[in-house]
Each structure stands twice: as C-alpha cells, then as structure tokens.
Amino acid sequence: MSMAFTTERIAAAADPMVPRVARLRRRRRDLNDVWTLVLEMEDGSDLEFAAGQFNMLTAFGVGEVPISISGDPAKAGGGLVHTIRDVGFVSGALARLAPGEAVGVRGPFGVGWPVAEAQGCDVVILAGGLGLAPLRPVIYSLLANRRRYGKVALLYGARGPGEILFRSELEQWRRLLDIELHVTVDHAEGDWHGSVGVVTALLPKADFDPDNTLAMVCGPEIMMRFGVGALRDAGVSGSAIYLSMERSMKCAIGLCGHCQLGPAFVCRDGPVFRHDRLGSLLSAKEI
Amino acid sequence: MEADRAKATTSIDKEGLQALLDALAKRGYRVVGPTLREQTIVYDDIKAVEDFPAGWTDEQDGGRYKLVRRSDDALFGYAAGPHSWKKFLFPPIRQLWRATREAGAVKMAPELASTERFAFFGVRACELCAIAIQDRVFMNGALSDPHYRACRENAFLVAVNCGKAGGTCFCVSMNTGPKAESGFDLVLTELVGDGSHLFVVEAGSDKGRDVLAAVPQHAAKPEELKAADAIVAKTAASMGRAMRSDDLHDLLLANLDHPRWDAVAERCMTCANCTMVCPTCFCMTVEDSSDLVGTESSRSRRWDSCFTMDHSYVHGGSVRASAKSRYRQWMTHKLATWIDQFGTSGCVGCGRCITWCPVGIDITEEVAALRSGGPR
Amino acid sequence: MEGLERIVREHPFFAGLKEEFCELISGCAKNVRFEAGQYLFHEGQTADQFYLLRSGHVALQMSQPERTFTVQTVGEDEIVGASWLVPPYRWGFDAKALELTRAIAMDAVCLRGKCEGDHDLGYEMMKRFMPVMIQRLQATRLQILDVYGVHN
Numbered sequence: 001m002s003m004a005f006t007t008e009r010i011a012a013a014a015d016p017m018v019p020r021v022a023r024l025r026r027r028r029r030d031l032n033d034v035w036t037l038v039l040e041m042e043d044g045s046d047l048e049f050a051a052g053q054f055n056m057l058t059a060f061g062v063g064e065v066p067i068s069i070s071g072d073p074a075k076a077g078g079g080l081v082h083t084i085r086d087v088g089f090v091s092g093a094l095a096r097l098a099p100g101e102a103v104g105v106r107g108p109f110g111v112g113w114p115v116a117e118a119q120g121c122d123v124v125i126l127a128g129g130l131g132l133a134p135l136r137p138v139i140y141s142l143l144a145n146r147r148r149y150g151k152v153a154l155l156y157g158a159r160g161p162g163e164i165l166f167r168s169e170l171e172q173w174r175r176l177l178d179i180e181l182h183v184t185v186d187h188a189e190g191d192w193h194g195s196v197g198v199v200t201a202l203l204p205k206a207d208f209d210p211d212n213t214l215a216m217v218c219g220p221e222i223m224m225r226f227g228v229g230a231l232r233d234a235g236v237s238g239s240a241i242y243l244s245m246e247r248s249m250k251c252a253i254g255l256c257g258h259c260q261l262g263p264a265f266v267c268r269d270g271p272v273f274r275h276d277r278l279g280s281l282l283s284a285k286e287i
Numbered sequence: 288m289e290a291d292r293a294k295a296t297t298s299i300d301k302e303g304l305q306a307l308l309d310a311l312a313k314r315g316y317r318v319v320g321p322t323l324r325e326q327t328i329v330y331d332d333i334k335a336v337e338d339f340p341a342g343w344t345d346e347q348d349g350g351r352y353k354l355v356r357r358s359d360d361a362l363f364g365y366a367a368g369p370h371s372w373k374k375f376l377f378p379p380i381r382q383l384w385r386a387t388r389e390a391g392a393v394k395m396a397p398e399l400a401s402t403e404r405f406a407f408f409g410v411r412a413c414e415l416c417a418i419a420i421q422d423r424v425f426m427n428g429a430l431s432d433p434h435y436r437a438c439r440e441n442a443f444l445v446a447v448n449c450g451k452a453g454g455t456c457f458c459v460s461m462n463t464g465p466k467a468e469s470g471f472d473l474v475l476t477e478l479v480g481d482g483s484h485l486f487v488v489e490a491g492s493d494k495g496r497d498v499l500a501a502v503p504q505h506a507a508k509p510e511e512l513k514a515a516d517a518i519v520a521k522t523a524a525s526m527g528r529a530m531r532s533d534d535l536h537d538l539l540l541a542n543l544d545h546p547r548w549d550a551v552a553e554r555c556m557t558c559a560n561c562t563m564v565c566p567t568c569f570c571m572t573v574e575d576s577s578d579l580v581g582t583e584s585s586r587s588r589r590w591d592s593c594f595t596m597d598h599s600y601v602h603g604g605s606v607r608a609s610a611k612s613r614y615r616q617w618m619t620h621k622l623a624t625w626i627d628q629f630g631t632s633g634c635v636g637c638g639r640c641i642t643w644c645p646v647g648i649d650i651t652e653e654v655a656a657l658r659s660g661g662p663r
Numbered sequence: 664m665e666g667l668e669r670i671v672r673e674h675p676f677f678a679g680l681k682e683e684f685c686e687l688i689s690g691c692a693k694n695v696r697f698e699a700g701q702y703l704f705h706e707g708q709t710a711d712q713f714y715l716l717r718s719g720h721v722a723l724q725m726s727q728p729e730r731t732f733t734v735q736t737v738g739e740d741e742i743v744g745a746s747w748l749v750p751p752y753r754w755g756f757d758a759k760a761l762e763l764t765r766a767i768a769m770d771a772v773c774l775r776g777k778c779e780g781d782h783d784l785g786y787e788m789m790k791r792f793m794p795v796m797i798q799r800l801q802a803t804r805l806q807i808l809d810v811y812g813v814h815n
Contacts, residue, residue, distance in 0.1 A: 016430040017573075017588070018384045018397040033813065042393075060386055060393065061577030061584035087602040087813055102393040104386070129811030159811035186806045190731035193761050196722065197735045198802045205738075220810040226801075248600050250573050250591075253430040257570030257591070258598060260620065262540075263627030268428070284543060286612030603813075 016253050019058045019104030022080060024097045030083060031163055034130065035095045036070065039080040039103055047079030047105070051137035052112030052244060052272045056252050057082065058104025059093035066249045066267070067094075068134035069108060074144055079108055083133035083165070109252040110271050113138045113216050114242055122150035122208040124236070126227045128157045128199050128219025132165045134244055134271075135218050139173065146178060150213075153180040153206035157199025157223070160185050161192040180206055199223065200230035210235030216272075217243040225282055228275050238276035245270050245278075262287055297504040298478075298485045298511050304362075305336045307445075307473075310501040311406040316443055319375060320408030321368065326354055328368040330375075333408055340365065347454040347527065347638065349647025361479045363409055366453025367637045371566035372407050372414055373421060376438050380589040383573070388582045400437035408445045410471065412464030413456075413635040415446055417566035419470055423629045424569050443494060446471035450518050454527035455638030457651055461532055463635040465522040473499060476515035487515040528638060530651040531658070532622075535632065538658055539623040543615065547656045552611035554646045559592035561640035561648075562617065567633045570598065593617050618653065667692050670767055674715045675740045676791060684784050691773035697721075697760035703743060710746035710754050712768045719764025724757045734806070735799070736761065745792050747771035 022039040030036050041047065047055075049069050058064040065088070071081025086095040097103065115138055123142060127135050142152055154173065158164045164183060174181045182202040184195035195202070199219070213236050217227045224243045231241050247259035247266040254268035262281045264270060281287055299307065311318050312334075320333040323340045333339065339362040346353045347366060357364050385396045410418070418439075425435035449456075449465035458464030467474045472495030476487040487507050490496040507515075562568040572591035577584035591598060593616050599606035607613045625633035634650070641649045668689035671677055677685065695714070697703060703714060703721060714721075721743050722733045734756065737743055743758050743766070752771065778785035 015383070015397050015400075015433050017432075017586075018395060021386075021393045021395060058575075058586075060388075061575060061581055063575045064573065064586070085602075085813070091602075100391075102388070104395075157811075159809065163811065184736075186809070186811065188733040190724075190733070192733060193720075195720075195736045195738075196733040198805045201798075201802060222805070222808065223810050226805065246601055247606065248598065250571065250588075254428050255425065255430075255432060255569070256572065256588075257593065258572070260593075260616070260624070263624040265628070286607045286609060287543075287616075 016106070017251065019056070019064070019106045022103045022105045024099050024101050024103060026099055027095075027097065030165055033086045033095075034083060034165065035086070036081065036083045037094065037097070037103075038071075038077070039082070039105065040077060041080070041105070042102075046076050047108065049073060049079035049108035049137075050112035051115050051141055052134055053079075053108035053110050054134070054252075054271065055079070055082065055105050055107030056109070056249070057084075057090075057094055058106075059090050059097070060102060060104060062093040063090040064104065064106075064250075065090045065094070066109075066252060067091075068244075068271075070133040070136045072140040073137050074140065078137070078140075080105070083130070083136075085130055106252065109267055111269065111273075113244075113272050114214060114274075115141045118142075118214040118216075119145075119148045120150065120212075121240075122213040123152045124203075124206060124208055124213055124215040124231070125152070125154045126199060126203075126215060126217045126219075126231070127155070128223040128227070129159060129163070130165060131217075131219030131223070131244070132156055135216060136166065136169075138216060143173075143176070143179070151180065151208050152178070153182070153208055155199060155202040155206060156181075156183045157202070157219070158183070158185050160187050161189075161194070182206065198226070200226050203230045203234055213240060215241045217241065221246070221282075228282070239274060241275040242272050243275060243278075243282075244272045296487060296489050296507040296512060297499070298487050298507045299502055299504045300486070301336055301484055303502050303504055304486060306502045307498065308333060308335065308408070310498050311408075311443060313501075314498065316404050316406035318406045318408050320445075321363070321365075323354075327352065328354070328365055330368075330370040330372065330407075336362070339363070339409075344451060345453065347456075347642045349455070349641050349649050350644055351454075351647070352642050359479050360484070361450065361477055363447045363475075363477050364451050364479075366449070366451060366456055367411060367413065367639055369564050369639065369643055371564070371637075371639070372410065372418060373566055373569075375405050375407070376418070376421065376442070377425070377432075377435055377569065377571075377590075380587055381434060382585060382587045385583060385585040398434075400433045402437070402441070404441040404443070405438065406443040406445060410444050410446045410467075411449055411637075412446065412467040413458040413461070413637045414566055415444070415467055415470040416461075416463040416635045417637070418444075420567045420629065420631055420633060420635070421569060423631065424567075427629075443498070444471045444473075446474040446491075448474060448476040448515070448519050449522045450477055452522045452525045452527055453638055453642075455641040455649075456526050456636065457528040457530050457638060458636040459523050459526050460528070460530045460651075461632065461634055461636035466519045471495070476518060478511060478514050478518070485511065487511050528636075528641070528649070528651045530636070530654050532632065532634075534658075535622040535654065536626050537623075538654070539619045542657050543619070545657055547653065548611045548615050550656075551614055551648060551653055552609065554648055555610050555614045556645060557594040557610050557613055558645060559594040560643045560645060562592040562594060563590065564639040564643045565621075566635065566637060566639070567621075568592070572597070593620070618650065621650075622654070667694065667767070670694075670717070671715070674717070674767065676715055676742050680787060684787060687777055687781070687784060688769065688774060691770040691777065692767050693770070695766050695768045697764045697766070699760055699762045701760050703758035703760065703764075703766075704754050705757050706754055708754050710744060710752045711771045713742060713744035713747050713771065714758075714766040714768055716741050716743060717765045717767065719766075720761040721764055722759050722761050724759055726757065731757075735802070742795060745796055747775070748788070748792060
C-alpha cells in the first residue's frame, strides 16, 4: 500500500471524533435548571435524526457531553434542538451560551425509539422528569401520523408542579381529543389540584390493549425499572417495552469503552433498548 | 508441505539481521523493538542489532519482574515486558483537534492521521493476536478510528517465535502462541548455541518477501527447521500459567454475584496497571483545554481505565462505585462480554496483568476460583 | 338498600367478593358526597369509616403550619383509608375532596364487628387491603428517593 494512497483516503474520511461547528440560535428556560437550546449548523446544513438519537455537544474549551435530541424529526433543524439540565461543567457551560456563540456538534448517534414498529399498535409513553425530552420527538411523530397508530397514552411523572417539563405543550396535547394524557407529580403543595403519586400509578388509568401495545419508557433508571414492572403487570410483553439507558460516554461511536452495559455499548447498541434484550442488566447492581 | 516450507524459509545471521534493519530503514520505516531501559525490556527505536537486549532474560511472577543474565547472547530470549505495540498504534495520548476563534468564527483544525510508518520488530505470537483484536475494535465498526487505521495499515510486522516462556505466560491456554501463525510480514525463530547464532526466517506477505530479498541469507537447512520447531515446542511445554478458556463466557456471566469478587476486591488497589499493560485494553477518555484568553481550545484523548471512578461517572455518581464492581467489569469484559462485542476473547494470555499487578492478582487464579465454586 | 349493595358489589375494590359477604358488608355502607374543598376527615381523628370512591378526586395531605403537602391523590374506583383496620384507629393524614366526590362510606365499627364474627370475611378484607398498602408503601419509597431530583 502506498503512503500517498493511505494519506489521501484518511484525509477524505471525516474523523468521527471531530465536531462540526454550530451556533446557538436561541435558548429557552424550561425549568429552573433546564434549558432548551436551538442550534444551527454553521454551514447551513440540516441534521436528520431518528427520534431517540443523541448528539455529542461541545462547549469549546470546556468539554463534550451526550445530549438527547428533543426536536421534531420532520422539521428542518429538528435535530438541533436539545434539552439540557445544568448539572456539571459542560452542561452548565452549554446552558449559559449566548445566542450566536459556537457549539461543537457530533452526531446524531445511537438507536432510537421504535416509531415505525409501533404503527398499528396502541402506544404507551411513560416518561419521568427530564425523560420526557428524548420522547418528545416520538410524540411529534405520532401526532403527525396519528391515524397510523391505535390508542396513544402519554403518562408523565415529575418531581413537583413547578418541575413539569414542556408544560405548555403538555397542555396543548391534552386538548387533543385523540391522545390520552395523564400527569402526576411526586410531591405537591396545597395549590396543585392535579394528580399526586408515582408515575406508575397512572398506568391503570390509561386505555390500551396490552396484547397490542408498544410501550416506550424514559426517565431515571429506577423509575424505568418500576415502570417496566408495572407495564409487565398490566400484561405488556417484555418484547414490546423499550427504554432509553444513560451511561458515561466519551466517544459515542463504541470506541472509548465508557458506556458498556454488559455486552452492550449504550452509545451504539442503544440508547434505546428493548426490555427483554437487556434482561437482567436493568436490575443488576453496578454493572 | 515440508519441501514447500524449506523452499520458503531462509536463515540469516546477525549480520543479516542488521541488513534487515537497514532494509527496513531504507524503505522509510521507523523500526521499533525491544531494548533495555530502567531495568526492563521496553519497545523503542532500534537502529542496530546492538540495541536489542542481548544476553538478557526475565523472571516474571505475580507482581514481580526481574532481568537476569542468560548464559548465551540471545537477542530475543525473554518474555513480554511492560510495553505492548498499542503504545504506537493507539498512543497513550493524542491530540484530536484544535479550534481557533477568529473574529467571531470558529475554525476547526482536525489532527491529521500520522503518516509515520513503523516496523514493529520482535512481535510475539500473543501480540499478533492482540493487534488482531484491536483491529476489530478500532477498524471493524461502522465508524473506525482513522489514527489507528493509518498507523496499522502502514506498519510492517516482524514477528519472533518465543524461545522462552515467561513465568506468567499462558498463551497456550488462549490458543494465541507461542508460534506466530499469521498476521506478520516476516517471522523469525532465533537459534543460538554451539557457537552459531542464526535466525530462521519465513515471509508472511509480499511486503515481507520484498524486504527479505534485500538481506543476505541461505536456504534454511532441515536441521535448522527442526531446531526451530523444537524451540517453539519446548516453549509451549513450559508455560508459567494455565487457564481453561473454553467455558469462560458463560462461567463469568453466571457468576456475577460470586463471593470471589469480594475476596479479590480486598486485594485490588484499582491502580489500573493491568489495563495499562494489557495489549488489548482500549478504553480512552477525552480532555479539553483552552488558552487563557479563550481563542484557542483543543481536545486530546488519552488511555483510560475501567478501574477509575470517573470511568462510569454519570451526573450524580459512578455506576461502578465499588472496587469489586470495577474488577468484575474488567475481567468479565476481557474474558466474556468481549466475545459478544467482537467475536473474540479480549485476553491473549500474555501474563502482563499478572506480572505488573502490584499485589500479584492472577487472572488465571481468579478464573480457577470462580470455577471451583467457593471463595478462597 | 339494594342499590347500595349493587354499588358495593360493583366497586372494583370488592370485585369477586362472595355474594354472602357482599350482603353482609353492605349493611355497613352508606352513600356520601363531598363538595370540592370539603374534608373527608382530618389527621388525628378517629378512623371510623373508609371510603370506596365512585367519582371525583381526593387529596391525602399533611400540613405544617406554613404549608400543606399533598402526598397522594386517589380517584374513581380507588379507596381512601386503612387506619380503621388496626388500632389505634386514628387517621394519619387529612383527606380533602379536590372536586365533587361521591363515595360509599363503610362504617368501621360495623365492619370490624362483622370481620371478628366471621374470620373468612376478615381474611377477605385483609387480602384486599394488603396489596393497596404494599403498593402505597412502595410508591412512598419511590417518592422519598426523589428520583427526578438532581443528585450532586
């Protein structure tokens, strides 16, 4: 093999570890520590993605973190909408970006939600806390193609009434008569007249045929464990329950080793997994 | 068969070996191989035959490595040292890109893959297997690592069949040695004694044949071939360790709650030495830095280890907070889930993790304890 | 009376209860309704009834001087109250109707007497109350964990 050939080919193949430059178009504060960032690629290109995929976002000089895409897959620029909680150096730096500032983007990565497989089925979406963000693209897709699906139930649990993500959109969706929407909070003070209790308690309220239902679950791991348990108790098979896992990620392309969950690389084989394929990995300690 | 082999096999002496080094250098290769440094045998630049650790060997055991003199002046009469070829193929630290802010615009400057062409001289059979394993990690996925690929595709591999088994070697158990079977450009077997010092050479590729043609040689004599075979057979028969390997995947995954993990965690210092010396461990992390005024920032990657707390950190804490879970992750990955991921074990039986563990934890012993049932 | 018995029998909480037991416990039942904001009972009061909710929503609340916390809401087809089952028969929280709420109130003294008189009935009651208690205990554990909180 000649040296020239190799060099030429490598120059041509983009290095998957090098981000592309985007700019913050605008940001909106969703909750006290949660922001939705709308980016645009500097070269004007779009970023097609599947619901449930994520991007690696770089705050230049600070670092890079995986952030799920929370936009509309059918809309131009939908792949550049991210909802992010300010919990660390990098996420904090991203949350504090001013419009016009540069952001590095790699992605989209990973396996998304089974939006196509769900056609013809009842769909139960069980979301907790910030877990609603990676499921929002699913909701957009279901609503855009409503007649392809059976009954649709969105069950959402939040910490408290002040921590309900995408509240105005939830209110908008609740006004639609062809999806069922239930919201509950873990704790509430006196002036909340909605439901209080864990998100799994919403399941008996939802109308779906367990034998023909596809469920998508996203939230803190413990919430997903109990959510899966409640779905199984309601008669939904493990092969019809999907969940999105979170692990440390440095490369997002299966090379850095960080996101291993047993045999799986969460970045490449997930983040969305079918429950029966995860098996005992969901309940094993410190795996 | 034998006749074919005899035809394809030649012998060279020490002068021939120097000619080989020169031929490689002349073709633009940077030759790296075993050499003495800080009382160990490491891999570094080799210009001349004198750079090899002539007359040295090693004594290795759990947590122990010591160089001693041999009774002859063999150049390759020792087992694997602390280095492996991954230090060249997958360097411990490498810059990935730089970004410069100029008048509001950010310019990305990706670090281009190096065009350096290495000749790895003295690659052992287990190391050829380790390279083949890392090839699957870095080059077989949908998105491969251009830096690894460039270095790997440009490399020239001179293998050496092992003339001596180390105290912690168990390549026979892992079916990875001591004879180099494939994946090399040239392979040498060193014959030393009775006043002669020869290297039986076989080419494994056109590249290898081309370089070999530039070296003074003679057709290998039948007794030389026989001696070469005997040396490899003797090495195979004198492995320092053994580990049954046919049942490891299911054995480990069925024993995630075995009390032995607690026992080994009491000894394990989670120092990460085993992962640093392992020729197949590939975990890496990234680090960003910027200048003080914030006009230039860069990202580099460096080796990481599943033994650190940071490795599994998600906001709020580490998934694998206990030493037990981190040792278990390393060993079950290496011996079991690696097979799910890459279709091969991650262990080549080189014994480095045993030798370089400061407390002498022995993977073969841990496997035996898991298999036998109860804790030690 | 017959109407009450039918409502009791048809409430999911008593699904599958033997006919004779339905008759027996219906003697302890009465129809009640609460306007929005009205309390079913207050913390510390004697737990002399429990409620089979037919419609509406009830918030189970605990109060500090400066604020009131809702720890759970229950609605149609669910029940309110288990403290009547075991001594000291005292409510541990307030129960407040969030909207017009209709329910069957079961008299605790009456029901306890019938359970003592017929342990098979008592066992049936326990089998129906225990799962609700376990479920609520589990829910409470998850709430205590504050799983949506930021832990760093």
